[in-house]
Amino acid sequence: xxxxxxxWSSLMAMAEIGPTANGGSxxxxxxxxxxxxxxxxxxxxxxIGCTLRVDRVGNLFIRRPGKRDDLDPVAxxxxxxxxxxxxxxxxxxxxxxxxxxxxxxxxxGIVTERPLELVVWTNEEGSRxxxxxxxxxxxxxxxxxxxxxxxxxxxxxxxxxALAACGFAGExxxxxxRLASFFELHIEQGPVLEEENEAIGVVTGVQGMRWFDVxxxxxxxxxxxxxxxxxxxxxxxxxxxxDRLQAHALADTSGGTKVTVGCLEIxxxxxxxxxxxxxxxxxxxxxxxxxxxALEARFDRELAALTEAFGVETASxxxxxxxxxxxxxxxxxxxxxxxxxxxxAYRRMMSGAGHDAVYVSRVAPTSMIFIPCRDxxxxxxxxxxxxxxxxxxxxxxxxxxxxxxxT
Amino acid sequence: xxxxxxxWSSLMAMAEIGPTANGGSxxxxxxxxxxxxxxxxxxxxxxIGCTLRVDRVGNLFIRRPGKRDDLDPVAxxxxxxxxxxxxxxxxxxxxxxxxxxxxxxxxxGIVTERPLELVVWTNEEGSRxxxxxxxxxxxxxxxxxxxxxxxxxxxxxxxxxALAACGFAGExxxxxxRLASFFELHIEQGPVLEEENEAIGVVTGVQGMRWFDVxxxxxxxxxxxxxxxxxxxxxxxxxxxxDRLQAHALADTSGGTKVTVGCLEIxxxxxxxxxxxxxxxxxxxxxxxxxxxALEARFDRELAALTEAFGVETASxxxxxxxxxxxxxxxxxxxxxxxxxxxxAYRRMMSGAGHDAVYVSRVAPTSMIFIPCRDxxxxxxxxxxxxxxxxxxxxxxxxxxxxxxxT
Ligand SMILES: NC(=O)NCCC(=O)O
Ligand SMILES: NC(=O)NCCC(=O)O
Numbered sequence: 001x002x003x004x005x006x007x008w009s010s011l012m013a014m015a016e017i018g019p020t021a022n023g024g025s026x027x028x029x030x031x032x033x034x035x036x037x038x039x040x041x042x043x044x045x046x047x048i049g050c051t052l053r054v055d056r057v058g059n060l061f062i063r064r065p066g067k068r069d070d071l072d073p074v075a076x077x078x079x080x081x082x083x084x085x086x087x088x089x090x091x092x093x094x095x096x097x098x099x100x101x102x103x104x105x106x107x108x109g110i111v112t113e114r115p116l117e118l119v120v121w122t123n124e125e126g127s128r129x130x131x132x133x134x135x136x137x138x139x140x141x142x143x144x145x146x147x148x149x150x151x152x153x154x155x156x157x158x159x160x161x162a163l164a165a166c167g168f169a170g171e172x173x174x175x176x177x178r179l180a181s182f183f184e185l186h187i188e189q190g191p192v193l194e195e196e197n198e199a200i201g202v203v204t205g206v207q208g209m210r211w212f213d214v215x216x217x218x219x220x221x222x223x224x225x226x227x228x229x230x231x232x233x234x235x236x237x238x239x240x241x242x243d244r245l246q247a248h249a250l251a252d253t254s255g256g257t258k259v260t261v262g263c264l265e266i267x268x269x270x271x272x273x274x275x276x277x278x279x280x281x282x283x284x285x286x287x288x289x290x291x292x293x294a295l296e297a298r299f300d301r302e303l304a305a306l307t308e309a310f311g312v313e314t315a316s317x318x319x320x321x322x323x324x325x326x327x328x329x330x331x332x333x334x335x336x337x338x339x340x341x342x343x344x345a346y347r348r349m350m351s352g353a354g355h356d357a358v359y360v361s362r363v364a365p366t367s368m369i370f371i372p373c374r375d376x377x378x379x380x381x382x383x384x385x386x387x388x389x390x391x392x393x394x395x396x397x398x399x400x401x402x403x404x405x406x407t
Numbered sequence: 408x409x410x411x412x413x414x415w416s417s418l419m420a421m422a423e424i425g426p427t428a429n430g431g432s433x434x435x436x437x438x439x440x441x442x443x444x445x446x447x448x449x450x451x452x453x454x455i456g457c458t459l460r461v462d463r464v465g466n467l468f469i470r471r472p473g474k475r476d477d478l479d480p481v482a483x484x485x486x487x488x489x490x491x492x493x494x495x496x497x498x499x500x501x502x503x504x505x506x507x508x509x510x511x512x513x514x515x516g517i518v519t520e521r522p523l524e525l526v527v528w529t530n531e532e533g534s535r536x537x538x539x540x541x542x543x544x545x546x547x548x549x550x551x552x553x554x555x556x557x558x559x560x561x562x563x564x565x566x567x568x569a570l571a572a573c574g575f576a577g578e579x580x581x582x583x584x585r586l587a588s589f590f591e592l593h594i595e596q597g598p599v600l601e602e603e604n605e606a607i608g609v610v611t612g613v614q615g616m617r618w619f620d621v622x623x624x625x626x627x628x629x630x631x632x633x634x635x636x637x638x639x640x641x642x643x644x645x646x647x648x649x650d651r652l653q654a655h656a657l658a659d660t661s662g663g664t665k666v667t668v669g670c671l672e673i674x675x676x677x678x679x680x681x682x683x684x685x686x687x688x689x690x691x692x693x694x695x696x697x698x699x700x701a702l703e704a705r706f707d708r709e710l711a712a713l714t715e716a717f718g719v720e721t722a723s724x725x726x727x728x729x730x731x732x733x734x735x736x737x738x739x740x741x742x743x744x745x746x747x748x749x750x751x752a753y754r755r756m757m758s759g760a761g762h763d764a765v766y767v768s769r770v771a772p773t774s775m776i777f778i779p780c781r782d783x784x785x786x787x788x789x790x791x792x793x794x795x796x797x798x799x800x801x802x803x804x805x806x807x808x809x810x811x812x813x814t
Contacts, residue, residue, distance in 0.1 A: 190632025209631065211678060221783055223667035223690045224616065225597025225759030228656045230783070235668055239649035246643045249635045260630035261642055262678045269670040271618060271688045272760075273786070281678045283630045352632030353679075376637070378629055379680070 002398055003107075004391030007100040011390065014040065014080070014096060015088040024381025025088055029081040029123035030058065030159065035166035037080045038120060044099055045118065048106040053177075054170025057135045057148045058122040058163045061177065064102050066115035066405065072180035074112070074405040075364070076101065076397060077119030078356060083127050087383025089187045089373065089390075095120055097185045097394040101401060112405035114180055121356040122168075128153045129162075131320070136356035138174050140363045145174050179364035181331055181404045184357040185393045186368060187385050191376030192349065199392055200339040200346035201370030204332050206358050207258070207350050208292045208324035212282040214303070216241075218312040220268070220276030235266060235275035237310035244302050245282075248295075257295055258285040258352070282316075287350045289324045325358050328365035331404070335367050338399035342392060369396050409805055410514075411798030414507040418797065421447065421487070421503060422495040431788025432495055436488040436530035437465065437566065442573035444487045445527060451506055452525065455513040460584075461577025464542045464555045465529040465570045468584065471509050473522035473812065479587035481519070481812040482771070483508065483804060484526030485763060490534050494790025496780065496797075501592045502527055504801040508808060519812035521587055528763040529575075535560045536569075538727070543763035545581050547770045552581050586771035588738050588811045591764040592800045593775060594792050598783030599756065606799055607746040607753035608777030611739050613765050614665070614757050615699045615731035619689040621710070623648075625719040627675070627683030642673060642682040644717035651709050652689075655702075664702055665692040665759070689723075694757045696731040732765050735772035738811070742774050745806035749799060776803050 017040065018026045018033030027033040038060060042052055045062045053061045063073065078094025098118035105112070121139075126132025129151040138148040149160035163169040188194075193201055218232030242261050249259040260283040267277035284299060286292035296318075303314045332348075339346040349370065351357075357368050371393040374384040424447065425433045425440030434440040445467060449459055452469045460468045470480065485501025505525035512519070528546075533539025536558040545555040556567035570576040595601075600608055625639030649668050656666040667690040674684035691706060693699035703725075710721045739755070746753040756777065758764075764775050778800040781791040 188632055189629045190634070191628075191637050192632070192634065195637070207631070220787075221598075222596045222760055222785055223665065223669060224614070224692060224761070225595055225599070226665075226783060227597070227599065227662050228653075228659075228665060229662065230598050230602070233653070233667075235671060236649060236653045239646040239653070239668075242643060242646035243650045246635075246640070246646070252635075255634050255636065258630065258633075258635060260640075260679065260681055261646075262630060262673075262680050262682065263676040264642060264671065264673060265676075266669075266671060269672075271669045272667065272690055273669050274667055275669065283679055285631060353629055354631070375626075376628055376633060380627075 002100050002104045002391060002394045004387055006103065007096060007390055007394055008387045010096045010099060011088060011092060014092055020085055020381050022381040024383065025082050025086055026084055027080060027082045028084065028128040029125065030162035030166050030168065032166065034081050035168065038168065041080065041095065041099065041120065045102065048103055050102060053172050054168055055172040055174050055176065056145055056170055057138045057174050058168040058170060059135050059139060060120035062118040064116040066112045068113050069115050071114045072178045073115040073117035074401050075117040075119055075179045075182045076184065076401060077121065078184050078186060079121045079124035081123055081125050083125055083379045085381050087378060087380055089383055089385050090378050091124055093187060093385065093390060094185045097397050100394050101398045104398060112402065114405040116401065116405060117179065123159065124356055129159045133354060133356055133359055136359040140359035141175065142359055181365040182357065182360045183331065183397055183400055184355055184368045185397045186355060186370060187373035187378060188370040189353050189373065189376065189378040193370060193372035194376065197345060198347050199344040199372065199389060200396055201349045202332060202336045202339055202346055203327065203351050203368035203370055204348050205327050205350050206325040206354060207285045207287045207352055208289050209322045209354065210284045210292065210296060210318060211320040213317045213319055214280050214282055215315045216278045216306065216312045218276055218310065221274045223272040223274055226274060231274055232311035233274050234278040234312055237306040237312045238264060238278045238280055240309065241302055241306060245299060248298060256287045256291060285352065287324060292324065322354055322358060325361055327361055327367040331365045331367035334400040334403045335369055335396060338396040341399060342395060344392065369393050409507050409511045409798060409801045411794055413510065414503060414797055414801055415794045417503045417506060418495060418499060421499055427492055427788055429788040431790065432489050432493055433491055434487060434489045435491065435535040436532065437569035437573050437575065439573065441488050442575065445575065448487065448502065448506065448527065452509065455509055457509060460579050461575055462579040462581050462583065463552055463577055464545045464581050465575040465577060466542050466546060467527040469525040471523040473519045475520050476522050478521045479585045480522040480524035481808050482524040482526050482586045482589045483591065483808060484528065485591050485593060486528045486531035488530055488532050490532055490786045492788050494785060494787055496594045496790055496792050497785050498531055500594060500792065500797060504592045504804050507801050508805045511805060519809065521812040523808065523812060524586065530566065531763055536566045540761060540763050540766055543766040547766035548582065549766055588772040589764065589767045590738065590804055590807055591762055591775045592804045593762060593777060594780035594785060595777040596760050596780065596783065596785040600777060600779035601783065604752060605754050606751040606779065606796060607803055608756045609739060609743045609746055609753055610734065610758050610775035610777055611755050612734050612757050613732040613761060614692045614694045614759055615696050616729045616761065617691045617699065617703060617725060618727040620724045620726055621687050621689055622722045623685045623713065623719045625683055625717065628681045630679040630681055633681060638681055639718035640681050641685040641719055644713040644719045645671060645685045645687055647716065648709055648713060652706060655705060663694045663698060692759065694731060699731065729761055729765060732768055734768055734774040738772050738774035741807040741810045742776055742803060745803040748806060749802060751799065776800050
């Protein structure tokens with residue numbers, strides 16, 4: 001059984017690298033802090049006899065040998081990079097839980113049939129280099145090595161340059177090694193487990209997501225002398241669109257539909273000027289691909305209706321789509337058995353957020369384990385998961401990995 | 408009868424002071440450009456025997472003597488300052504029309520009973536120093552001299568310092584001279600006259616206006632894992648508020664109700680984060696004060712309803728209120744008679760925008776004359792009024808002033 005105290009100590013030690021004012025961490029991908037975090041992990045792993053390989057996009061593969069090193073490894077992992085004002089758990093827990101699994105096996109002198117692999121994926125957050133999850137995507141063949149290395153940060157530094165600068169430009173071809181299976185432990189980043197008093201989420205897949213950039217063009221005009229009936233108010237049109245789609249999502253009592261407008265900007269805003277142009281983002285999600293298609297069609301219809309209702313021209317570009325992911329039944333079952341063995345309340349659930357496991361699942365049997373996080377908050381210095389839940393998730397991870405590594 | 412060609416030439420000459428790239432003007436209040444514009448006007452007026460007085464907030468009073476200089480003058484005027492990318496007509500027309508009236512009387516050797524006064528009000532636009540119309544407000548007793556002189560621009564320069572620097576810190580006490588009546592010619596800044604094919608607006612008053620700063624506070628959360636029913640989405644709440652109030656305003660078939668949200672900002676916006684806080688501005692207007700009260704009450708109710716519907720805290724501060732203004736019946740009638748005498752289509756109408764005449768009307772019988780402007784556009788380099796309409800408005804001004812100055 002894993003050592004929850006030791007796990008917590010390693011989480012808190014990692015959080016000291018790039019600490020922020022309010023108790024979070026700042027380790028932007030491939031920054032000096034991110035590199036220092038990686039070096040600390042490597043030091044810990046080498047101390048228990050593990051070996052490191054680094055691929056050409058900087059993904060770390062840390063191997064614990066098995067009895068049959070000709071077999072593909074059972075892998076776990078996540079990411080060590082954070083948001084600018086990030087928390088201490090998002091990504092980090094999944095990596096340090098893997099370390100804790102290795103340390104536990106080491107202490108007890110257990111050698112599994114298959115080798116085990118702890119993976120640290122480069123630049124998951126997408127905060128320094130867009131898109132997010134780019135290096136697990138490269139591993140799975142979604143992005144080419146060239147594309148990945150050419151991503152630039154806001155100072156014009158490429159991901160490739162940053163890798164070289166911080167000493168993590170590896171030699172191993174991207175896509176190696178083949179993984180027998182992959183498990184990722186993560187905080188839920190939502191409120192469901194906490195609200196429902198459940199300790200473990202057995203993650204069966206990831207909802208589909210589509211991102212859109214929307215522009216509404218009306219006519220700027222003076223707020224005072226312009227009669228309501230003459231107006232072509234781009235913000236009024238945006239408000240109608242948002243209100244209608246929110247109501248539509250709320251009306252889906254299954255809870256499968258999610259609609260979020262995260263950004264909205266008025267061109268040249270002024271208190272007494274009717275907004276002439278509004279740009280907004282639309283994030284549509286659903287756990288069923290066909291329903292996501294229907295949701296997008298609904299969005300298109302609501303958008304088109306604005307032209308008649310508000311006299312605005314509309315333009316919408318789909319800039320990203322991630323299809324619904326259904327994880328491997330065998331990996332899901334292994335997680336469920338491990339959760340049940342703990343005697344705690346758990347639920348099967350879809351992940352609402354994207355994770356490295358989304359891409360990895362394309363090339364290896366995969367599933368995920370969620371634990372509750374306080375108030376569902378993440379990407380925030382206030383992010384918190386209890387030591388008990390961290391330990392519990394890690395125990396579930398250990399048992400799921402052992403099951404897959406010994407059969 | 409006035410000389411439309413001469414009027415147009417003076418408008419175009421003034422536009423050359425602080426010209427902008429796309430055919431507009433930039434003469435921010437009390438800038439070097441604004442001062443140069445004032446000097447040009449003064450030169451023109453002194454050439455026809457007028458005399459200048461400047462009050463302590465920089466308002467220019469340019470007098471054409473009458474037969475009875477013991478009587479209060481009949482006045483006209485507007486402002487010469489512009490928005491940063493302003494047009495060539497907003498304010499300027501009202502000043503140069505007064506010059507054209509003086510020149511016409513000068514050419515024809517006409518001396519009125521009462522003296523005439525051309526007034527240039529300082530800082531009408533409010534673009535450099537807030538609030539707008541501050542110096543006509545000071546003239547009318549709405550703002551103290553100290554308050555007015557202490558207004559600061561974004562570089563920390565006070566209005567008083569700017570007056571001294573550009574040579575327009577006058578000696579005359581603010582509020583002098585008393586005016587027998589005041590007429591202001593202005594572009595409509597809205598689309599009604601153009602759409603209705605009418606050449607003159609006989610302005611009977613100015614609608615009441617109230618400005619609010621609104622904050623909606625919910626909870627930021629990840630767009631993916633947060634179920635719709637758990638959300639406290641500040642933007643969804645804002646959208647509901649805007650949509651409801653827009654619908655309410657449109658349902659008023661009298662056209663008296665106007666609702667505009669000109670600014671809306673999300674705190675720390677991110678595409679996949681549910682907005683936790685939104686700040687927006689609300690501009691409510693109505694031509695009837697009691698209806699404006701009812702509109703504000705409706706706004707308060709819709710705002711309060713958001714707490715229940717979206718779980719957001721709401722705060723709203725009324726930062727400015729300008730009551731409904733009803734101009735002087737005698738001045739309105741004088742304008743209407745002058746308009747009718749031209750044989751053109753005209754309408755009695757309320758002004759949708761605030762003007763210096765709003766404040767002046769508190770201390771002198773006042774009305775305004777509107778002419779159409781292209782597409783209702785103002786505060787914009789594309790602002791345009793035809794030479795014919797400018798001349799027509801000036802002719803109406805001349806006749807209204809003569810009627811009041813000779814009786
Ligand atoms: N975990 C996470 O924040 N992924 C980013 C993609 C998403 O918005 O789900
Ligand atoms: N004319 C003008 O733009 N005045 C400013 C106050 C208002 O918004 O009506």
